[in-house]
Amino acid sequence: MNRPLIKITGVLSLVLAITSCRVDPNSAGYEYMPDMYRSPALEAYVDYGSNKHMDWTLSQKADAGVTMKLSRKPAPGTVPFMETEMKRAEKLTTAGAGFMIYPYTLKNTPEDYERAAIEVKSPLLSNQTNIEKGAALYQKMCAHCHGKEGKGDGAISASGKIVAPDYPGKLKDLSEGKMYHSITYGKGLMGSHASQLTKLERWQVIEYVKCLQKGVSAPTFDKNGMVVLAAATEAPAEETTAKP
Amino acid sequence: MTGFSKRIFRLLAGAVLLVSMSAQQASASIHEGGDAASGEKLFKANCASCHKITEEVLAAPGLKGIDQRWAGKDALLVKWIQGPQAAAATGDPYVKGLVDKYVSQFGWMAAQAVNEAEIKDIMAYVKSGGSQGGAGDAAAANALNEKCPKIEDKIIEEFSDENDSSSLIWMIIVGVILAIIGASAANIAKSLKQAVHERDGLAPVEDKTYWQSAKAWMWKHRGYVGVAGVILVMYLVVIGYGKLNRIGVNQGYMPDQPIWFSHNIHACQNEIDCQYCHSSAAKSKHAGIPSVNVCMNCHKGIKKGTISGEKEIAKIYAAIGFDPATGQYKENYQQQPIQWNKVHNLPDHVNFNHSLHVTGAKLDCKQCHGPVQTYSVGRLAPIEEINAQEDVTGLIKLSKPTLTMGWCIECHNKAQIDLASSDYYVEMHKRFESSAVGKRTLKDIMEDGEVTVKEMGGWECGKCHY
Numbered sequence: 036m037n038r039p040l041i042k043i044t045g046v047l048s049l050v051l052a053i054t055s056c057r058v059d060p061n062s063a064g065y066e067y068m069p070d071m072y073r074s075p076a077l078e079a080y081v082d083y084g085s086n087k088h089m090d091w092t093l094s095q096k097a098d099a100g101v102t103m104k105l106s107r108k109p110a111p112g113t114v115p116f117m118e119t120e121m122k123r124a125e126k127l128t129t130a131g132a133g134f135m136i137y138p139y140t141l142k143n144t145p146e147d148y149e150r151a152a153i154e155v156k157s158p159l160l161s162n163q164t165n166i167e168k169g170a171a172l173y174q175k176m177c178a179h180c181h182g183k184e185g186k187g188d189g190a191i192s193a194s195g196k197i198v199a200p201d202y203p204g205k206l207k208d209l210s211e212g213k214m215y216h217s218i219t220y221g222k223g224l225m226g227s228h229a230s231q232l233t234k235l236e237r238w239q240v241i242e243y244v245k246c247l248q249k250g251v252s253a254p255t256f257d258k259n260g261m262v263v264l265a266a267a268t269e270a271p272a273e274e275t276t277a278k279p
Numbered sequence: 280m281t282g283f284s285k286r287i288f289r290l291l292a293g294a295v296l297l298v299s300m301s302a303q304q305a306s307a308s309i310h311e312g313g314d315a316a317s318g319e320k321l322f323k324a325n326c327a328s329c330h331k332i333t334e335e336v337l338a339a340p341g342l343k344g345i346d347q348r349w350a351g352k353d354a355l356l357v358k359w360i361q362g363p364q365a366a367a368a369t370g371d372p373y374v375k376g377l378v379d380k381y382v383s384q385f386g387w388m389a390a391q392a393v394n395e396a397e398i399k400d401i402m403a404y405v406k407s408g409g410s411q412g413g414a415g416d417a418a419a420a421n422a423l424n425e426k427c428p429k430i431e432d433k434i435i436e437e438f439s440d441e442n443d444s445s446s447l448i449w450m451i452i453v454g455v456i457l458a459i460i461g462a463s464a465a466n467i468a469k470s471l472k473q474a475v476h477e478r479d480g481l482a483p484v485e486d487k488t489y490w491q492s493a494k495a496w497m498w499k500h501r502g503y504v505g506v507a508g509v510i511l512v513m514y515l516v517v518i519g520y521g522k523l524n525r526i527g528v529n530q531g532y533m534p535d536q537p538i539w540f541s542h543n544i545h546a547c548q549n550e551i552d553c554q555y556c557h558s559s560a561a562k563s564k565h566a567g568i569p570s571v572n573v574c575m576n577c578h579k580g581i582k583k584g585t586i587s588g589e590k591e592i593a594k595i596y597a598a599i600g601f602d603p604a605t606g607q608y609k610e611n612y613q614q615q616p617i618q619w620n621k622v623h624n625l626p627d628h629v630n631f632n633h634s635l636h637v638t639g640a641k642l643d644c645k646q647c648h649g650p651v652q653t654y655s656v657g658r659l660a661p662i663e664e665i666n667a668q669e670d671v672t673g674l675i676k677l678s679k680p681t682l683t684m685g686w687c688i689e690c691h692n693k694a695q696i697d698l699a700s701s702d703y704y705v706e707m708h709k710r711f712e713s714s715a716v717g718k719r720t721l722k723d724i725m726e727d728g729e730v731t732v733k734e735m736g737g738w739e740c741g742k743c744h745y
Contacts, residue, residue: 061535064527065525066527179551198323224337230572
């Protein structure tokens with residue numbers, strides 16, 4: 036009597052223990068009062084019923100009323116509303132913060148790329164606020180290809196998947212207008228970063244890249260907060276020695 | 280200065296080489312006799328941003344077969360590389376064809392600062408076809424895998440071609456079939472017994488229902504049934520307690536996604552910042568799923584994945600309408616949304632704002648999302664994994680399950696505010712100082728020398744529930 040009892044206990048416990056260990060990563064777990072989680076109020080990115088519809092085709096989703104439209108480009112011609120940001124940015128610019136909302140008029144053509152070099156100039160002061168903000172943005176948005184110090188040795192470039200040019204070398208003489216044009220529309224393999232960076236942020240990144248072009252990855256600032264570039268002070272000195 | 284002298288040296292070396300070459304061979308082509316090893320370095324520094332040495336069109340045509348296409352036009356090729364506009368001005372029909380075909384798509388090639396000898400080396404490298412994935416590549420892959428360990432990897436399962444989602448249905452079908460067979464067998468046995476009883480003239484078989492016979496069987500084996508029953512009840516209690524504790528707790532949720540995206544490869548191996556793709560985390564309530572154009576910022580050039588080859592990346596191209604063969608977007612293409620499944624679901628009636636935590640509180644993404652760089656597709660990090668992280672400075676260790684209210688307010692109780700970080704606190708400080716009541720409140724708050732989020736109203740219902 037005893038032995039079969041032990042056996043049946045063992046087998047049953049084992050079976051139950053194994054079945055109870057199963058964790059399904061596709062299940063979010065239990066919900067108490069699901070209406071709190073899946074409310075009629077529309078929430079971003081929530082596909083009510085999630086996985087159930089995953090393998091459906093778009094027409095099936097349309098039939099079932101699942102009409103979520105995700106991961107699309109921002110609508111063309113969208114103008115941001117940024118009154119507060121513009122007021123804050125006034126101090127950082129040379130000619131007002133209007134550039135933050137005015138459209139960029141040059142088109143994505145080779146001719147306009149050349150025009151950008153002459154016509155497009157940075158509206159920002161090369162001061163500490165702009166450059167430090169730009170440096171932080173550069174590390175987030177550019178460093179994985181162009182390298183942490185702009186030497187074209189980011190992790191992706193190092194692996195050879197995409198090879199980004201370096202600022203102190205190949206792009207040493209790239210004008211700020213061309214940089215802005217490239218960030219806005221993309222250039223070569225680089226795509227447009229206009230959806231990730233606002234116009235102000237694009238110029239702030241460029242202010243920092245202008246330091247990298249001189250090979251300065253940690254710029255210093257004078258007492259007015261303006262950037263001091265070693266190369267900029269050297270250049271006039273060379274001129275004066277060359278003249279006589 | 281050194282660069283200049285190096286260039287002079289290279290020029291001289293090239294000239295010497297050229298002279299010696301032409302001494303041996305009357306018509307030395309630029310496509311012959313170069314040094315492929317030095318050409319590889321030059322190619323990577325000058326050309327690789329746009330060109331590949333295969334036929335693949337990157338941001339410019341692939342260079343394979345350039346020696347045939349430019350055969351007999353060595354001087355023109357050099358001129359083209361050193362200044363494309365000048366070469367186009369010569370009016371050569373082949374160059375004109377190139378300009379017409381590619382300049383409108385990709386723009387002008389930048390004038391390259393390479394001399395004739397260097398071009399010769401580059402051409403030798405293009406002709407050699409590069410290395411064909413030798414031991415060096417395998418070592419590099421190993422180094423990357425070591426740098427980026429994985430905790431949760433759904434991708435491996437996906438590509439093992441095993442689909443067990445239907446196993447439950449099969450178990451039910453088999454169970455039903457077995458039940459039917461069992462029931463019919465019992466009926467047949469009963470009828471046979473009845474027939475035997477009738478033949479032998481015995482009393483007819485007692486007409487017991489299934490339940491009655493089951494009860495009789497259970498009574499006969501009451502020892503076993505009792506033990507099994509006790510185990511079953513214990514099991515239900517333990518499991519039930521566990522499951523009740525997990526109501527509303529989504530830890531470990533890692534749903535299938537339409538694309539088998541790997542955070543491990545993107546965020547760890549390629550060191551892409553979280554906010555490159557989730558760029559709205561710093562600016563808006565939602566961290567945001569990147570729109571497809573953000574994917575294309577890299578995948579315009581990277582057409583083959585580390586794990587899945589072309590299969591998964593092709594889904595991006597299908598969504599946005601990109602032809603990887605020509606490197607061009609299709610015109611008038613009906614773009615398709617990629618329908619990702621949301622992983623981090625908060626209950627309704629609670630407002631969480633990413634920008635407030637990312638830009639305002641300057642929290643590391645990993646404080647709440649855990650070691651995402653070790654996951655493949657998005658996953659709700661369990662609190663144990665978040666606490667175990669060593670690479671996060673100032674990590675606040677919490678005990679409650681991730682994304683529950685207990686977890687939120689536990690952090691609001693522990694997290695300290697940097698009063699100098701915002702104009703708001705500077706202004707509030709001024710206002711407190713200006714009145715007697717304010718001064719008293721300020722003294723209460725500052726008594727222990729630290730200001731937590733709770734003391735700033737982080738535990739008020741209306742902070743999150745409105």
